[in-house]
Amino acid sequence: MRAQVGIIGAGPSGLLLSQLLHLQDIDTIVLERRSSYQPTINTL
Numbered sequence: 675m676r677a678q679v680g681i682i683g684a685g686p687s688g689l690l691l692s693q694l695l696h697l698q699d700i701d702t703i704v705l706e707r708r709s710s711y712q713p714t715i716n717t718l
């Protein structure tokens with residue numbers, strides 16, 4: 675049985691979790707409430 679995981683938020687945690695699950699061949703869908711990028715991490 676294939677599972678699809680919904681992840682709320684496309685911040686660093688959500689994107690990392692999506693990538694880790696992808697490496698385990700688990701499908702994810704990331705839902706982000708903001709439509710534009712507003713950087714808060716100034717060191718990158």
Ligand SMILES: Cc1cc2nc3c(=O)[nH]c(=O)nc-3n(C[C@H](O)[C@H](O)[C@H](O)COP(=O)(O)OP(=O)(O)OC[C@H]3O[C@@H](n4cnc5c(N)ncnc54)[C@H](O)[C@@H]3O)c2cc1C
Binds near residue numbers: 683688714715
């Ligand atoms: C002012 C400020 C400056 C910072 N500067 C730095 C820095 O210079 N360097 C550094 O390393 N760290 C910095 N940080 C810390 C860094 O931003 C956090 O550690 C990091 O963003 C946490 O990632 P996260 O994925 O857990 O949460 P977030 O980055 O907050 O991501 C959560 C995402 O979920 C979305 N979301 C929330 N609720 C919903 C919902 N109901 N439906 C859909 N989407 C939703 C939000 O829009 C957001 O995009 C700073 C933080 C702040 C507040």
